Amino acid sequence: MYAESHRDMPPPGGFEAIKYKRNLPFRGPSGLAILGGVTAVCVYGFYRLGKGNIEKRELQREKTWSRIHLVPLLLAEGDRDAYRRQQAALEREKEIMKDVDGWEPGKSVYNNPKYQPSEFIVVL
Template sequence: MSRIGYTQDMPPPGGYKPIQYEKLMPKQGNAFIKLAGLIGFTGFGVFSYYQTRKIWRLRRVEQNDARFAVEPLIAAERQRSTMMHWRKVRDEENELMKNVPHWKTGTLYGEPVFYNKLGRWVEPNFAEYYAHVSSKTAVNHRNEARRH
């Protein structure tokens, strides 16, 4: 018969090390070094926080300057968009009421809707402005400023 080609796993010569079962306490370091490290890290954290706060303040100032510079352009575009919308509403009213005799666009029983007695523009309410669009579009336009 031939011999099997394996060897049995045996303990190392001299046996295994004894099993450690009692509690080992860590070595105590120097308390002054630990305190100095704590103070150093805390000081570095405070210093970097104040440096970062300066950067945040500068960025906020720059962002506000940019916002203030662009605000008149945004207001002008919003007013332009509003006037284009009112022109479209007026044209729709003219088209819709073209066969009604004595109908004058922009009035209700002869009283002007969008101007007061002094001839000044009166801002119409939300329902009048969005009378000819879907409710989803109206809500999106109303909440547009909140998204920016």
């Protein structure tokens, strides 16, 4: 058994120092670096979005103007087609009604002068 004095005394040279500092390994970039990276990505994204919107607007403008410039051509094509159909209908009428006395091809069969056949075609 040890003597009372031996147990109450520190070992020769003293006790080892207590390690109380945290020793954590490096776990990645700091919060400020992450915030800077996210901000940079967002700024680049908004830049690309703006450029895309400008290009989309330009393509829409070009499509609109091309349609505007095509309207006279399409109207002329429609007029030519309507004239061709009208002439073909008159020829068919002449052929069908050739044996009827007093029949005038193309003349209205209605006695009311207010009636006018439709000259407009609605295309959707």
